[in-house]
Amino acid sequence: MTFLWNASGPIENDPWTDADGDRPILSLEAALQSNAATIGVQIEPADDVRRLEPILDRVALVAVNFPAFNDGRAFSHATLLRQRLGYRGEIRGVGAVLLDQVPLMLRVGIDSVAVTHEPTIRRLKEQRLPGIALHYQPSVIPTTDGEGYSWRRRAV
Amino acid sequence: MYRYDEFDRDFVAGRVAQFRDQVERRLKGEISEDAFKPLRLMNGVYLQLHAYMLRIAIPYGTLSSRQLRMLAHIARKYDRGYGHFTTRQNIQFNWPKLADVPDILADLASVEMHSIQTSGNCIRNVTADHFAGAAADEVADPRPYAEILRQWSSIHPEFSFLPRKFKIAITAAENDRAAIQTHDIGLHLKKNAAGEIGFGVYVGGGQGRTPMVAKLIRDFLPEKHLLSYITAIMRVYNLHGRRDNKFKARIKILVHETGVEELTRQIDAEWEHLKDTNLTLPEADVAAITAYFAPPELKDRAEGWGQLAAWKKADPDFARWVQQNVRPHRHPDYGMVTISLKPIGGIPGDASDAQMDAVADLADEFALGEIRVTHEQNLVLPHVALADLEPLYRGLVAHGLATANSGLITDIIACPGLDYCALANARSIPVAQEISTRFGAPERQAEIGELKIKISGCINACGHHHVGHIGILGVEKKGGELYQITLGGSADEHTSIGEIVGRGFEPERITDAIETIVDTYLAIRTSPDEIFLDCYRRVGAEPFRSALYGAAQAA
Numbered sequence A: 001m002t003f004l005w006n007a008s009g010p011i012e013n014d015p016w017t018d019a020d021g022d023r024p025i026l027s028l029e030a031a032l033q034s035n036a037a038t039i040g041v042q043i044e045p046a047d048d049v050r051r052l053e054p055i056l057d058r059v060a061l062v063a064v065n066f067p068a069f070n071d072g073r074a075f076s077h078a079t080l081l082r083q084r085l086g087y088r089g090e091i092r093g094v095g096a097v098l099l100d101q102v103p104l105m106l107r108v109g110i111d112s113v114a115v116t117h118e119p120t121i122r123r124l125k126e127q128r129l130p131g132i133a134l135h136y137q138p139s140v141i142p143t144t145d146g147e148g149y150s151w152r153r154r155a156v
Numbered sequence B: 001m002y003r004y005d006e007f008d009r010d011f012v013a014g015r016v017a018q019f020r021d022q023v024e025r026r027l028k029g030e031i032s033e034d035a036f037k038p039l040r041l042m043n044g045v046y047l048q049l050h051a052y053m054l055r056i057a058i059p060y061g062t063l064s065s066r067q068l069r070m071l072a073h074i075a076r077k078y079d080r081g082y083g084h085f086t087t088r089q090n091i092q093f094n095w096p097k098l099a100d101v102p103d104i105l106a107d108l109a110s111v112e113m114h115s116i117q118t119s120g121n122c123i124r125n126v127t128a129d130h131f132a133g134a135a136a137d138e139v140a141d142p143r144p145y146a147e148i149l150r151q152w153s154s155i156h157p158e159f160s161f162l163p164r165k166f167k168i169a170i171t172a173a174e175n176d177r178a179a180i181q182t183h184d185i186g187l188h189l190k191k192n193a194a195g196e197i198g199f200g201v202y203v204g205g206g207q208g209r210t211p212m213v214a215k216l217i218r219d220f221l222p223e224k225h226l227l228s229y230i231t232a233i234m235r236v237y238n239l240h241g242r243r244d245n246k247f248k249a250r251i252k253i254l255v256h257e258t259g260v261e262e263l264t265r266q267i268d269a270e271w272e273h274l275k276d277t278n279l280t281l282p283e284a285d286v287a288a289i290t291a292y293f294a295p296p297e298l299k300d301r302a303e304g305w306g307q308l309a310a311w312k313k314a315d316p317d318f319a320r321w322v323q324q325n326v327r328p329h330r331h332p333d334y335g336m337v338t339i340s341l342k343p344i345g346g347i348p349g350d351a352s353d354a355q356m357d358a359v360a361d362l363a364d365e366f367a368l369g370e371i372r373v374t375h376e377q378n379l380v381l382p383h384v385a386l387a388d389l390e391p392l393y394r395g396l397v398a399h400g401l402a403t404a405n406s407g408l409i410t411d412i413i414a415c416p417g418l419d420y421c422a423l424a425n426a427r428s429i430p431v432a433q434e435i436s437t438r439f440g441a442p443e444r445q446a447e448i449g450e451l452k453i454k455i456s457g458c459i460n461a462c463g464h465h466h467v468g469h470i471g472i473l474g475v476e477k478k479g480g481e482l483y484q485i486t487l488g489g490s491a492d493e494h495t496s497i498g499e500i501v502g503r504g505f506e507p508e509r510i511t512d513a514i515e516t517i518v519d520t521y522l523a524i525r526t527s528p529d530e531i532f533l534d535c536y537r538r539v540g541a542e543p544f545r546s547a548l549y550g551a552a553q554a555a
Helices: A028-033 A049-058 A073-084 A099-107 A118-125 B006-027 B033-041 B065-078 B098-109 B143-153 B223-240 B251-258 B260-274 B283-292 B303-314 B316-325 B353-366 B386-398 B429-438 B442-448 B507-524 B532-539 B542-549
Strands: A003-006 A025-027 A039-043 A059-066 A090-095 A112-115 A153-155 B045-047 B052-056 B062-064 B082-085 B091-093 B168-171 B185-191 B197-203 B215-222 B326-328 B334-339 B350-352 B370-373 B379-385 B453-456 B470-477 B480-487
Touching: A003 A118, A025 A028, A028 A039, A028 A049, A039 A049, A049 A059, A049 A073, A059 A073, A073 A090, A073 A099, A073 B223, A090 A099, A099 A118, A112 A118, B006 B033, B006 B098, B033 B045, B052 B098, B062 B065, B065 B082, B065 B091, B065 B098, B065 B353, B065 B370, B082 B353, B143 B168, B143 B223, B143 B283, B197 B223, B197 B260, B215 B223, B215 B260, B223 B251, B223 B260, B223 B283, B251 B260, B303 B316, B303 B386, B316 B326, B316 B334, B316 B386, B316 B442, B334 B386, B350 B353, B353 B370, B353 B379, B353 B386, B379 B386, B429 B453, B429 B507, B442 B507, B470 B507, B480 B507, B507 B532, B507 B542, B532 B542
Parallel strands: A025 A039, A039 A059, A059 A090, A090 A112, B168 B185, B453 B470
Antiparallel strands: A003 A112, B045 B052, B052 B091, B062 B370, B082 B091, B082 B350, B185 B197, B197 B215, B326 B334, B334 B379, B370 B379, B470 B480
């Protein structure tokens, strides 16, 4: 069973459906062809996320796929979506999402995750994330700065 | 040297707590070994042939005596009384229990040490010239920049799951002692005509089964752009580096397959967006970090000159040690001392707890409490007055640490090999020991002169055989071990990859083969000033091949 979560807790009544439903999450190619007013799109690791730029004002969900725990391309996709394209809608981490990646995902602007791994779901329900509140580099999400050196940050 | 502030302390404490939680979840079965693997690796914990191995970061190879004593304590309490210094200026322990690792990390944190990112597909310990801050030939101390990179790369949210490991090295001298051209990124700190600091940026060096020399992609990157430019390189690599085959996943393959011009274009295009963002380094921050590395105040000790001459005259062994293991310091009354961890017939890079304690004590007494680890698996005391060399030497002799072989044929780099490593195909340590014993006589080593032998027990090349003047690669053949020889490699400012000389040698014949090569060199060198590498570059492989295999086979 897939469990959906964002920083405030479990997500209820998620509107997004599979490809056959009325609010499908499309592939990048299908999304670029779509005339829908509200688009959900899934970015695969090899996709160039910057191609979304012309339709971005209609995109409400970008699912970034982690096909394997050790495939970190989606961290760059999310960073580019937020910092380069200025995307403000939801970014959802999907695929092989495990607890210990979640703090890093949040830092690069991924705001929700779809999880099937039971121990991960348990910890997310308890809101017990294994992150560290001190960061040695700026990233996407808002943080305090001026922790001694320009590159340091503290979670807010 | 750099000292932790509250931020660093809290960060490392947070990391220890995080890993303790991960280990508990692993032991409870909530994390599979597959999913745990990248987590433990990013904390330096490997699963080896017989046990877990813990690799501890020694940033840019700089240690205080207090830290070295803690490493001795860890060797005693959690391991079997010794540690192994590595070619990336780190130390590893071969026998810790997984359940003890969080406690070891807590002990390390008490002396501002950690094992963050000493393994795994992330940015590894940033290495630097082991003579940094003391060498007469450096433009500026490279360590402040290594420290900035260490901080910036720690748990980087975008770059913690790269296609493969990523190694950065930095040197600030024309004579490259940090082997920057064999790294994923090599930085050559230099000054421009206006006296401003910047970096020559090399990308795509590496060893392993596809050795490549790094390419210069930017001749002078101004200091303030260091983080933004490296971010651009990392992002291009994270997105486009190959993930379908771990043996083709390093950035060197991306450079090779994309072409250096096209890849440079992609990096520059990415950098255009990053160069004037919050990644720009303020001068004040660079200055603040640099202040931690302020050169120590060294009193004039001119009396050492006369004393040194007298001591050398009285004791030929001491004279030989000074000749081989002491290098000129930028202060004329001082020297930079290499403490060899290559005793004749010993295991390269190993040090016992007692030896580590002894070096810490000697560093406190004679060398301002500062120690360096070299990528050649030795230790260095960077600031020793010539007037203190003799008592220092006596102290080292007492602990078996005064082998006078720095840069000589017995100063061998070797990986742990099949004695420890799960990846190895062949043993490395016994080969190093036998060669060391064969050539151990001081007169013979001196006659041969500078000659770097490097031994790897498998194609992953942790023993850097590709860049050995003589490289030895252990392979498995029909269930036995076979050793291939390469000649002419080098990891300095004229980096080159050694060439395979011919078919391999069985374990019982490899030392004879090395002796044949050495004897051939001695016979054909133009003078004792022509070191082996220069001789090889002049004459090529042919004379060595003939000597090893006979003229008929060589043709």
